[in-house]
Amino acid sequence: MTAPQRKNQVMLSAVQPSNKLTIGNYLGALKNWVHHQNDFDCWFFAVNLHAITVRQDPKELREQTYRAVATYIAAGIQPENATLFVQSQVPEHAELAWILNCYSYMGELSRMTQFKDKSQKAGENIPVGLFTYPVLMASDILLYDTDLVPVGADQKQHIELTRDLAIRMNNLYGEDLFKVPQPMIPPVGAKIMSLQEPTAKMSKSDPDPNASVFLSDSDDQIRKKIKRAVTDSGSEIADDDSKPGVKNLLTIQSAITGKSIAEIVTSYTGKQYGHLKGDTAELVVQAVSPLRNEADRLYQERQFLEQVLAQGAQKARERASQTLKRCYDRIGLLR
Numbered sequence: 001m002t003a004p005q006r007k008n009q010v011m012l013s014a015v016q017p018s019n020k021l022t023i024g025n026y027l028g029a030l031k032n033w034v035h036h037q038n039d040f041d042c043w044f045f046a047v048n049l050h051a052i053t054v055r056q057d058p059k060e061l062r063e064q065t066y067r068a069v070a071t072y073i074a075a076g077i078q079p080e081n082a083t084l085f086v087q088s089q090v091p092e093h094a095e096l097a098w099i100l101n102c103y104s105y106m107g108e109l110s111r112m113t114q115f116k117d118k119s120q121k122a123g124e125n126i127p128v129g130l131f132t133y134p135v136l137m138a139s140d141i142l143l144y145d146t147d148l149v150p151v152g153a154d155q156k157q158h159i160e161l162t163r164d165l166a167i168r169m170n171n172l173y174g175e176d177l178f179k180v181p182q183p184m185i186p187p188v189g190a191k192i193m194s195l196q197e198p199t200a201k202m203s204k205s206d207p208d209p210n211a212s213v214f215l216s217d218s219d220d221q222i223r224k225k226i227k228r229a230v231t232d233s234g235s236e237i238a239d240d241d242s243k244p245g246v247k248n249l250l251t252i253q254s255a256i257t258g259k260s261i262a263e264i265v266t267s268y269t270g271k272q273y274g275h276l277k278g279d280t281a282e283l284v285v286q287a288v289s290p291l292r293n294e295a296d297r298l299y300q301e302r303q304f305l306e307q308v309l310a311q312g313a314q315k316a317r318e319r320a321s322q323t324l325k326r327c328y329d330r331i332g333l334l335r
């Protein structure tokens with residue numbers, strides 16, 4: 001495909017401002033956004049309505065939302081190239097979500113892995129929003145006639161549900177109602193694991209701060225966390241499923257440098273876990289340090305961020321309201 005043709009295609013993605021972003025969010029998603037921002041018509045946002053499916057402190061939520069947008073820009077997203085906005089500033093997302101809820105099945109939502117994980121952690125009173133979370137995500141995607149959604153591996157199931165919903169609605173109301181999107185998942189780095197429990201995904205809302213490297217961590221914090229990372233018994237550095245801690249560090253190195261895991265493993269012949277941890281820590285510091293400094297600077301530039309978001313929300317509403325109108329008309333809802 002030549003570049004001008006691709007520029008007509010829509011790329012869209014988002015992160016929850018539920019805490020500071022982690023290297024998992026960066027290597028699984030954000031890095032790919034930056035890489036493709038010139039090739040596609042890009043829409044990137046902060047999904048604060050998704051974030052409240054888990055209890056959030058209001059002040060923190062507001063600040064993390066600005067912080068997320070500052071991080072997108074610090075990572076290299078250019079507001080002139082991509083539309084940047086906040087989900088709650090575009091009411092069409094919640095409106096379409098209600099409609100899609102009426103066409104989603106309890107059975108298919110019950111099968112979502114993220115719902116199963118998060119509802120277990122929610123205790124006795126599981127918010128309904130946690131259950132219908134993927135329907136709001138489908139609404140986010142379908143409103144913009146999205147072609148591609150760059151995300152980590154954990155979101156593949158939600159994009160499959162989005163596709164099913166789009167196809168279901170198109171069968172009922174006409175093939176051109178919704179564009180059917182595709183996931184874009186990186187070959188390496190799509191699932192960075194927790195540093196403390198390397199069989200579980202690194203997650204920004206993990207209560208153990210040592211489990212994740214945040215993009216706001218100081219160089220010293222990064223070094224300490226990686227040196228404390230849980231590794232496995234034995235001492236051989238190998239790409240082996242029985243050594244998830246070692247495999248995770250190799251994956252982090254590969255996702256940052258672009259070198260293959262096999263090549264990295266060969267370079268450690270005869271070396272110890274300490275070497276692997278030391279090198280990984282330095283690579284992560286090199287990647288995170290400039291990003292953190294720039295995000296810290298932009299985070300203070302509140303006026304600039306607000307201006308970017310106001311422009312973004314206006315553009316997003318123009319696009320989203322067209323799709324929503326089409327949907328209302330087809331269903332027979334008065335507008």
Ligand code: ATP
Nearest residue numbers: 016018024028029151152190191192202203204205
């Ligand atoms: P939370 O802990 O609040 O649920 P999270 O860290 O899982 O958040 P999300 O906001 O759900 O992050 O995800 C944002 C993007 O980052 C998604 O594209 C998701 O697939 C990706 N992502 C999240 N965690 C990882 C990870 N550990 N490895 C690779 N990609 C990830």
Ligand code: LTN
Nearest residue numbers: 012013014015016047137140141
């Ligand atoms: N569910 C996603 C966040 C998300 C998203 C989206 C990603 C909400 N809406 C639309 C891509 C496109 C997650 O990462 N947990």
